Each structure stands twice: as structure tokens, then as C-alpha cells.
Amino acid sequence: MKIDADFHKRKRNAILQQLNNNEIAIFTSSYPAWKTHDQFFPFRQDSNFYYLTGLWELTPSLLIITAEGFLGSNEWLLIPRPDEVKARWDGGVETKESIQEKTGLSNLHYWDEFELKFGRMFSSQKKVLLNIPELDFSYIHHPAKTIQEKIRAAFPLVSFGSANPLTSKLRQLKENHELSKIRRAIEVTGAGIEKMKQVAPTVDFEYELEAAFVHEIKRHGVKEQGYHPIIAAGKNATVLHYSENNQQLGDHDCILVDVGAEVDGYSADITRVFPKNKMNDRQAAIYEAVLRVNEKVIKAIKPGIVYQSLNDLAKELLTEEAMKLKLIQLPSEITNVYMHRVSHFLGLDVHDVGQYTQLLEPGMVITVEPGLYINKENIGIRIEDDVLVTETGFEVLTSSVRKNLHPNFS
Numbered sequence: 180m181k182i183d184a185d186f187h188k189r190k191r192n193a194i195l196q197q198l199n200n201n202e203i204a205i206f207t208s209s210y211p212a213w214k215t216h217d218q219f220f221p222f223r224q225d226s227n228f229y230y231l232t233g234l235w236e237l238t239p240s241l242l243i244i245t246a247e248g249f250l251g252s253n254e255w256l257l258i259p260r261p262d263e264v265k266a267r268w269d270g271g272v273e274t275k276e277s278i279q280e281k282t283g284l285s286n287l288h289y290w291d292e293f294e295l296k297f298g299r300m301f302s303s304q305k306k307v308l309l310n311i312p313e314l315d316f317s318y319i320h321h322p323a324k325t326i327q328e329k330i331r332a333a334f335p336l337v338s339f340g341s342a343n344p345l346t347s348k349l350r351q352l353k354e355n356h357e358l359s360k361i362r363r364a365i366e367v368t369g370a371g372i373e374k375m376k377q378v379a380p381t382v383d384f385e386y387e388l389e390a391a392f393v394h395e396i397k398r399h400g401v402k403e404q405g406y407h408p409i410i411a412a413g414k415n416a417t418v419l420h421y422s423e424n425n426q427q428l429g430d431h432d433c434i435l436v437d438v439g440a441e442v443d444g445y446s447a448d449i450t451r452v453f454p455k456n457k458m459n460d461r462q463a464a465i466y467e468a469v470l471r472v473n474e475k476v477i478k479a480i481k482p483g484i485v486y487q488s489l490n491d492l493a494k495e496l497l498t499e500e501a502m503k504l505k506l507i508q509l510p511s512e513i514t515n516v517y518m519h520r521v522s523h524f525l526g527l528d529v530h531d532v533g534q535y536t537q538l539l540e541p542g543m544v545i546t547v548e549p550g551l552y553i554n555k556e557n558i559g560i561r562i563e564d565d566v567l568v569t570e571t572g573f574e575v576l577t578s579s580v581r582k583n584l585h586p587n588f589s
């Protein structure tokens with residue numbers, strides 16, 4: 180069995196261990212998202228489904244795990260029937276054999292056999308756990324909801340719950356196999372950021388920097404980004420989710436870039452700020468203040484501390500710095516210049532699974548991203564690193580992406 184298949188099999192076993200006898204966990208793959216007429220947005224697999232199967236492209240499929248054995252097994256994958264015509268137009272179709280090799284799953288059936296073969300599984304006392312997304316935007320119809328409707332219609336006495344807590348704790352603790360993908364995503368993202376810094380003095384618009392980033396990561400064989408990149412010059416950097424990336428760069432602007440290449444589903448999430456040409460003393464002073472906070476918060480990371488305490492520390496330190504910089508008069512005014520959390524979990528989802536009330540454990544990957552956003556000075560500074568919690572403390576995974584530069588770096 181390949182390393183990847185073994186990884187996914189172990190994760191499915193870990194799900195099985197958590198199930199009560201009457202529970203059936205069902206994980207659906209994503210569906211392609213429709214764009215126009217016969218065009219679709221680039222396909223992105225459901226993170227939980229991918230984590231448990233390793234299947235990235237194949238749609239639509241269904242993974243079933245039951246505590247109580249059924250037909251001699253505890254896990255099944257339902258896949259689409261091979262379609263020769265579709266294969267001629269869209270390329271290769273996975274066979275049962277190739278899927279078995281990738282996933283380590285031996286019980287494969289075709290999707291259209293679901294009711295016929297698995298109908299008996301859903302007796303009245305069963306509880307079905309589904310991977311319906313936690314942020315359940317009403318206008319997004321996740322395939323898990325379709326399955327829920329189908330099961331509810333056929334078996335009205337079955338009850339439902341969420342399958343997400345089953346994968347949440349597992350996904351937080353990254354194995355080396357996963358860390359190597361995150362490290363690669365970071366390496367490529369770093370190369371893309373260096374490229375943007377290099378070309379900044381010679382280009383005029385934010386989108387030219389975005390193009391330089393995309394060119395660089397694709398040159399490294401990375402097609403996808405974990406999220407829409409933020410390339411924000413001057414005042415735009417004070418808009419936290421700025422995404423237009425279409426404004427002209429001012430000669431004296433600082434440029435905030437928040438970008439993350441995605442490798443095999445795992446995303447980097449890095450923010451750096453650099454000047455179009457040269458920082459003035461005031462810009463450099465604000466930059467250095469945020470950098471001090473970034474470094475102090477990182478140093479506080481170790482197993483056993485409450486995740487939330489990093490947030491409190493960042494707020495306290497940023498308040499001190501903001502008062503020294505005369506950005507605020509009173510500590511209570513800090514929310515005028517800093518208004519988000521200092522950290523989130525990072526992994527298959529760029530804002531990965533996990534709670535802020537938890538204690539940090541070795542194997543968790545979190546971001547550290549303090550910032551100061553000063554509208555009237557046309558500047559937003561955020562410095563974001565990706566950090567692995569280790570047995571003894573921390574490892575800054577993004578340490579090769581330069582941030583400690585002379586204040587007047589050009």
C-alpha cells in the first residue's frame with residue numbers, strides 16, 4: 180500500500196473508533212460549481228472527503244463508515260459509473276482498481292446502487308452524521324445536504340448529526356506527510372513574494388504584482404491558491420478583505436500582500452509588506468512595531484498554553500506600540516487600528532478546523548498575524564507567519580520568507 184493510501188486508511192480507522200454503535204458517518208465529495216452555460220469553476224475537493232480518501236478529482240462520490248458492520252465491512256466508497264463518452268471529452272476516468280490503490284478502500288460500489296445495496300443500513304434507530312459545512316451559507320447547496328434530503332425522505336425515523344467533529348481533532352494534528360506539503364506550499368509562496376518585491380519598482384498596478392506571483396508559482400508547478408490573493412497598495416491595505424487588486428501603485432506606497440499557494444490541498448498563508456520603492460522613517464517605524472509584536476507572539480507559542488492567550492498577548496503588545504506611535508490615546512481605542520484575531524489554524528482549509536478555547540498541542544499549525552491599519556496615513560501593515568507547534572515550543576515554517584529587513588530597505 181502506498182504511504183498516502185495508508186495515511187487515509189488510518190484516518191478512516193480513527194473515525195470508526197469514535198462512532199457509537201448506531202451511528203453511520205457519510206462524507207460526500209464536492210460537486211463542480213457551475214459558472215455559466217457549460218462552464219464550471221475550478222473544482223476543489225471537500226477537505227474532509229479528501230482527508231479520508233485521498234481522492235482529489237473524482238466526483239461525485241460518497242464515503243460511508245459504520246460502527247456496526249454491514250455486509251462484512253465497516254467502510255464503503257460509492258463512485259460514479261465509468262462513462263466512456265465523458266472520458267473522450269474530459270479525459271481519463273478512474274477505474275475501481277486505480278481508486279482502490281489510491282484510497283486503500285476495498286469495498287467500492289457504483290453511486291446508482293446506493294438505495295438498492297445500502298437501504299437496509301438505515302433502520303429507525305440509526306443516526307446519520309454528515310459533512311455539511313459548519314459555515315452553512317444558505318445559498319450554497321453542499322452535496323451532503325442533498326444526501327440528507329434523500330435519506331430523510333426514504334427513512335423518516337433516522338436522526339441526523341454532524342460528521343465534522345469526527346475529523347476536526349484529527350485534522351488539527353499534522354503528520355510529517357502533511358507538513359511536507361505545507362512546507363512546499365510555503366516555499367513556493369515565498370518565491371512568489373520575492374518575485375513581487377523584485378518587480379514592484381518597475382510596475383504600476385496591483386494586478387501586475389498578482390500576475391508576477393501567479394507566474395512564479397505556476398513556474399514551480401503549483402496551479403492553485405488556497406484563497407483569493409490580497410495585493411493591496413497604500414490605503415487599500417487597511418481594508419482587511421480587499422480583493423480587487425486593480426489600483427495604481429503610488430511611488431511612496433507600502434504594499435501588503437497576503438497570499439498562499441496550495442499544494443495537494445494544503446495551503447500556505449503568508450502576509451508580507453514591502454515598499455514600492457523605499458519606506459520613509461514613519462512607515463518603517465510602524466513596520467518595525469508590528470514586526471516586534473509578530474516575533475514576541477511567536478516566542479510565546481508552546482504546547483499546553485490556551486490558544487486564546489496568544490490573542491490577548493498580541494492585543495496588549497499592539498496597544499503599547501500604537502500608543503508609542505501616537506496612533507491612539509487610550510488602550511480602548513486599539514480596535515480603531517487592529518480589529519482581527521492574531522491567529523487561526525492552517526491546513527486543508529486556509530482557516531482550518533479547531534477552536535480558540537483549546538490548548539496548543541505538538542503538530543498543530545497556526546498563523547501569527549498581528550497588524551496595524553491606519554487609514555489616515557494610507558498604510559496597513561500585517562506580518563503573517565505560519566508556525567508549527569513542537570514538543571518543546573515552535574518552528575517558524577515561514578522563516579525563509581524574509582521579513583527582518585533594514586527599515587529603509589529598498
Ligand SMILES: [Mn+2]
Binds near residue numbers: 546548563
Ligand atoms: Mn491568515
